[in-house]
Amino acid sequence: MILGIDPGRDKIGWALANSDGDLFYSGICPISEQELFLAALIRGSAYWEQELSPWVTEKKQTFVSHPEELSFAAIGNGTGSQEMINLLNRLGVRIITVNEKGTTLEARELYWNFHRPSWWQRCLPRIMWFPSRPLDDLAALVIARRGLLIK
Numbered sequence: 422m423i424l425g426i427d428p429g430r431d432k433i434g435w436a437l438a439n440s441d442g443d444l445f446y447s448g449i450c451p452i453s454e455q456e457l458f459l460a461a462l463i464r465g466s467a468y469w470e471q472e473l474s475p476w477v478t479e480k481k482q483t484f485v486s487h488p489e490e491l492s493f494a495a496i497g498n499g500t501g502s503q504e505m506i507n508l509l510n511r512l513g514v515r516i517i518t519v520n521e522k523g524t525t526l527e528a529r530e531l532y533w534n535f536h537r538p539s540w541w542q543r544c545l546p547r548i549m550w551f552p553s554r555p556l557d558d559l560a561a562l563v564i565a566r567r568g569l570l571i572k
Contacts, residue, residue, distance in 0.1 A: 425565025434557025495568025497521030
């Protein structure tokens with residue numbers, strides 16, 4: 422299991438994916454709740470489905486049984502990354518820093534792969550399609566997938 426983190430000033434995008442880069446859960450956590458988020462991760466995978474639920478924005482696979490524990494965390498090297506690395510050190514997993522350039526554009530593509538546009542949106546040029554929510558969590562999935570390439 423891989424944790425991807427897109428750190429920011431106001432919120433943290435996060436994604437849990439398997440070793441193939443397939444999404445399990447992703448979400449956006451306000452910075453003010455980062456300690457609660459970290460505590461849920463530390464408690465372990467048996468508690469993730471329940472304890473991470475306040476922040477979940479995408480859920481693509483359900484856990485048939487509890488997933489393996491985290492093997493590593495990939496974090497974007499942008500705003501707030503050093504503070505987040507300091508927090509994630511408490512998880513006791515290897516942390517990989519990846520370049521987050523272009524992750525928002527890739528996250529936008531992922532969003533449209535997960536949520537097909539309505540018929541009227543498809544009539545517009547793709548550049549005019551706007552997601553209905555922030556995409557920090559999907560940027561974290563892109564970061565996790567980039568981390569898999571480095572590991």
